[in-house]
Amino acid sequence: MALFDLRLQDVHNKLNNKELSVSELVSASYARIAETEPAIKAFITLNEEQARLQASELDKQLQEGGERGLLFGLPAGVKDNIVTEGLLTTCASQFLSNYDPIYDATVVRKLKAAQSVTIGKLNMDEFAMGGSNENSSFYPTRNPWNTEFVPGGSSGGSAASVAAGQVYFSLGSDTGGSIRQPAAYCGIVGLKPTYGLVSRFGLVAFASSLDQIGPLTKNVEDSAYVLQAIAGYDAGDSTSANVEIPDYTSALTGDVKGLRIGVPKEYLGAGIDPRVKEAVLQALSVYESLGATWEEVSLPHTEYAIATYYLLASSEASSNLARFDGVRYGVRAENPENLIDLYKKSRSEGFGAEVKRRIMLGTYALSSGYYDAYYLKAQKVRTLIKQDFDQVFSQYDLIIGPTAPTPAFRIGEQVGDPLTMYLNDICTIPVSLAGVPAISVPCGMADGLPIGLQIIGKAFDESTVLRAAHAFEQHTEHHKQRPQL
Amino acid sequence: MSITPKDVEHVARLARLELSDSEKDQFTEQLNAILKYAEKLNGLDTENVEPTSHVLPITNVMRADENRPSLPIEKVLLNAPDEEDGQFKVPAVLE
Numbered sequence: 001m002a003l004f005d006l007r008l009q010d011v012h013n014k015l016n017n018k019e020l021s022v023s024e025l026v027s028a029s030y031a032r033i034a035e036t037e038p039a040i041k042a043f044i045t046l047n048e049e050q051a052r053l054q055a056s057e058l059d060k061q062l063q064e065g066g067e068r069g070l071l072f073g074l075p076a077g078v079k080d081n082i083v084t085e086g087l088l089t090t091c092a093s094q095f096l097s098n099y100d101p102i103y104d105a106t107v108v109r110k111l112k113a114a115q116s117v118t119i120g121k122l123n124m125d126e127f128a129m130g131g132s133n134e135n136s137s138f139y140p141t142r143n144p145w146n147t148e149f150v151p152g153g154s155s156g157g158s159a160a161s162v163a164a165g166q167v168y169f170s171l172g173s174d175t176g177g178s179i180r181q182p183a184a185y186c187g188i189v190g191l192k193p194t195y196g197l198v199s200r201f202g203l204v205a206f207a208s209s210l211d212q213i214g215p216l217t218k219n220v221e222d223s224a225y226v227l228q229a230i231a232g233y234d235a236g237d238s239t240s241a242n243v244e245i246p247d248y249t250s251a252l253t254g255d256v257k258g259l260r261i262g263v264p265k266e267y268l269g270a271g272i273d274p275r276v277k278e279a280v281l282q283a284l285s286v287y288e289s290l291g292a293t294w295e296e297v298s299l300p301h302t303e304y305a306i307a308t309y310y311l312l313a314s315s316e317a318s319s320n321l322a323r324f325d326g327v328r329y330g331v332r333a334e335n336p337e338n339l340i341d342l343y344k345k346s347r348s349e350g351f352g353a354e355v356k357r358r359i360m361l362g363t364y365a366l367s368s369g370y371y372d373a374y375y376l377k378a379q380k381v382r383t384l385i386k387q388d389f390d391q392v393f394s395q396y397d398l399i400i401g402p403t404a405p406t407p408a409f410r411i412g413e414q415v416g417d418p419l420t421m422y423l424n425d426i427c428t429i430p431v432s433l434a435g436v437p438a439i440s441v442p443c444g445m446a447d448g449l450p451i452g453l454q455i456i457g458k459a460f461d462e463s464t465v466l467r468a469a470h471a472f473e474q475h476t477e478h479h480k481q482r483p484q485l
Numbered sequence: 486m487s488i489t490p491k492d493v494e495h496v497a498r499l500a501r502l503e504l505s506d507s508e509k510d511q512f513t514e515q516l517n518a519i520l521k522y523a524e525k526l527n528g529l530d531t532e533n534v535e536p537t538s539h540v541l542p543i544t545n546v547m548r549a550d551e552n553r554p555s556l557p558i559e560k561v562l563l564n565a566p567d568e569e570d571g572q573f574k575v576p577a578v579l580e
Contacts, residue, residue, distance in 0.1 A: 102560040196541050209539050238546040239539070307523040318500060325501070327573050329564035339578050340501070348503040356502060360493070360512055361519060363500040377526050379536030384529065386537060418515055419522060435540030459540070 003028050004165045005482070008074070008222050011168070015062060015073055022062065022073035022117065025168070026055040029075035029119050033166045036485050041141050042151075042161035044080050045088045046120040051075075054117050069115030070229045076111060077161045077170035080121040081128055081204040082213065084108050087118070091204050092136040093126045095330045095350025105202020106237070107171060107213050107230045114229040119167050123157030126352045127321065128178055128206045130154050131424050134415055135354045142411070143185060144483040145449050149408040152182030158216045159186040164485055169217045169226055173203055175210045176309050177404075177428025180440040183216055184403035184452020187442045187481060189469070190216045191223045192428075194460045195435035196241030198227075199234035205320040207313035208239070210432050219479055220441065220470040224248035227462060243460055251463035252470040257291035259468060260396045266302035267401030267427050276402045279444030279451045284400065286475055287468070297396065299388040304381050305430040306422055310358075311365050311378035312433075317355075318362030324350065357418065382433050389434040393458045398468055402427050403440040403452030427454060437462050439469045442478040450481070488516050 003025065006014070014020035030048055037043060058073050078084060081091045083101035085108075090096045104112070111118065125135035133141040133156030141156040143149040144164040151160040155172025159182035162170050172179040174192035183190025191214045198213045205211060215226035228248050234240045263284065268277050284294050326332035326346030333345030351359070365374035392399055404424055414421045431438045436459050443453035453472070457465035473479050493513050497504050504512065558571050567574040 098564075100564055102556065102563055196543075235548065239541060239543060241541055241543075301529075304526055304529065307526050310519065311523055311526075322501075326566060327575055328561075330566070332566035336576055339576050342576055343501040344503040347501055351502075353508075356504075356508070357512060357515060359500050359502065360496055361516060364488070364492070364496045364516065364520075367496065367499060374520075374523065376536055377531060378523075379538060380531035380534040381526050381529060382537040383534050384531070386540065419518055 004168050005218065007219065008225050011074065012072065022058040023052070023055040025073055025075055026051050026117055026119070029167055032164070036164045036166060039142060039147050039485065040144055040160050040164050040166070041139050042123055042157040042164065042166060043077070043120045044090055044092060044123050044138060044157070047087055047118050050087070051117050051119055058115060058117070069113060070225060071111065071114040071116035074116045074168040075119045076116040077119055077122045077158060077167040078108065079124055079155050079158050079170070079172045081124060081173060082107060082171060083202040083204065084118065084121065087121060089121065089204070091127050092124045092138060093350065093352070093355070094137045095324055095346070097331060099329055103202065106199035106234045108202065110230050122155070122161055122170060125154035125156070126355050127204070127317070128154040128173055128175055129317070129354050129358055131177065131181055131421055132414065133157065134411065135352060137352045140411060143408050144485055145187060148410055149449060150185065150411050152185035152408060154178040155216065156182045159183050159188060159190065162186070162188050162216050162218060163483060165482070169215055169222055171213055171230070172216050173211055173213050174432065175207050175313060176432050177425045179214045179216060180403050180428050180438060180452065180454060181425065183440040184450065185408040187450030187483070188216055188218055189220055189223050189439065189441050189479065190214065191227060191439045192432070192437060193227060193231065193462060194241070194437045196239055197231050197243070197437070197460065197462070199232070199237040199240050201234055201236035207316040208320060209316060210313060220439070220466055220473050221249065221252060223439065224252060224466050241460070246463055248463060248466055251467045253467060254471050254474050256287060256468055256471045259287070259292040259398060261287060261292055261294035262297035262392045262396035262399045263294050264299045264302065264399060264401055265296050266299055271405050271423070271426065272402060273406040273446070275446040276406060276451050280400070280402050280453060283443045283453045283472060286472055290471060290475065294400070297392050297399070299392065299430060301381065301385045301388050302426070302430055305385055305433060306426060308378045308381045308385065309425070309429045309433060310361065310422060311374050312382065314358040314362035315365045315375050316362070318359045318366065321355070321359055354418070385430055386434045389436060397464055399456040401454055403454040404428070407446045407449035407451055431456050435459060437465050439465050441469045441472060442481065443476070444478060445481065488513055488520065
């Protein structure tokens with residue numbers, strides 16, 4: 001496991017000096033999985049045969065010398081809603097339990113080009129709907145810090161596998177907080193890039209106007225490297241942004257002098273665990289000591305964000321999930337009476353409760369007579385929420401607050417109460433609605449469970465977000481803590 | 486506005502879902518709770534606010550109208566639950 005605590009540069013130096021081989025890295029990954037997986041359950045499918053083959057090919061390349069990819073030899077986990085050719089992609093759903101993709105997502109192609117090694121596919125809430133991994137239709141992933149607690153979600157497997165040292169880094173997807181919240185709960189670094197920076201081609205769509213792929217890593221520098229490898233315009237995604245991609249690692253100067261930080265009072269008010277608030281205030285004093293300044297600001301429409309999000313995301317989901325009809329892929333129900341019955345039975349047998357609930361909510365919000373009252377209204381409130389951010393960013397470089405209002409909660413504690421579960425996302429959802437980038441970094445512990453600090457930036461200004469996160473990491477020890485497994 | 490079990494049945498039909506009686510009861514209760522919570526949006530005046538469908542200023546992304554290779558048929562059918570003669574097979578639609 002200590003191997004995966006090394007910085008990317010140090011791993012690469014060891015590979016260069018022949019102190020380490022890619023095969024040893026990959027073996028270390030599977031050995032750690034064998035040791036910890038019975039307790040953690042982070043994976044749905046392992047890719048062991050292919051990964052070992054690829055490792056020996058990369059070792060050959062290492063012997064021969066020459067140019068190597070940015071993520072050369074690093075064992076990676078991929079969330080199971082990102083399609084991988086020839087490797088099952090289930091979205092943690094019974095419906096797709098046999099789905100064998102015929103192409104790679106753009107990010108997977110980019111990982112291959114960067115020469116990381118895909119170790120396996122990671123557990124999640126079914127179709128990325130949930131914040132605890134309890135909605136996986138196979139089994140829940142558990143938090144490596146305490147296996148009685150959830151790892152967060154929906155990228156819970158992605159976060160737990162990195163925290164448990166099973167893989168070097170992972171990819172997750174974030175629609176309303178699904179990278180940042182599990183990163184916070186598991187004590188690692190999770191970055192949600194600006195909407196449109198990373199291609200969604202091959203990401204099984206949940207809410208198309210919000211979904212974004214991003215890296216989960218043990219430190220900020222590695223986050224910058226992985227982002228470098230996966231960012232960029234892609235004609236395969238019509239919402240891909242055609243922007244220039246800067247060199248993210250060169251932004252990690254450690255210098256935050258003069259940075260102006262806004263701290264939304266809504267993110268530290270009622271409902272925020274006092275231990276979380278205290279950890280955030282301490283982090284702010286670190287920034288002050290480094291020459292940055294912070295002031296309280298307001299994002300006045302925060303209280304409307306969750307209702308807005310659940311109407312919009314569920315509406316988009318009800319439309320996106322219409323494709324799962326049991327005709328072209330997925331598990332088809334047996335003995336349907338006719339075509340409509342085939343659709344109904346296949347969907348009803350294949351989808352879990354949360355997925356059905358959101359399809360129902362979305363279908364209702366889009367249905368004749370209710371569209372204006374719910375869907376259109378929510379789209380208008382989204383404009384107000386985005387304007388809140390625009391206003392603060394006209395005077396501040398960054399917005400900082402907690403990633404989640406509390407540390408991880410116990411498995412089973414919030415099942416059956418969707419509204420309470422939704423409220424865990426109060427600090428991440430507004431950011432998703434505004435489409436801006438945000439990172440969660442470890443900033444403390446409460447009763448043995450990690451707390452996450454959320455650093456939010458202007459659209460396409462990942463460089464400043466990473467710079468500030470990196471500077472904090474350089475001057476604190478929180479990111480060095482590891483769960484005892 | 487409140488949702489009745491009849492509304493839930495109607496929406497389930499639109500969504501091509503078949504719900505058990507207990508699911509119907511549960512969803513009626515839960516959707517009412519969620520929609521009641523969503524009613525707080527009505528407290529905001531959005532009379533002169535434009536809707537946001539998308540945060541990026543992108544509209545009508547076009548590409549040149551040129552032929553590109555298609556996927557081979559055996560790949561397309563790889564995941565088909567049922568197929569015949571290179572086509573997806575479903576129960577008869579017409580009598």
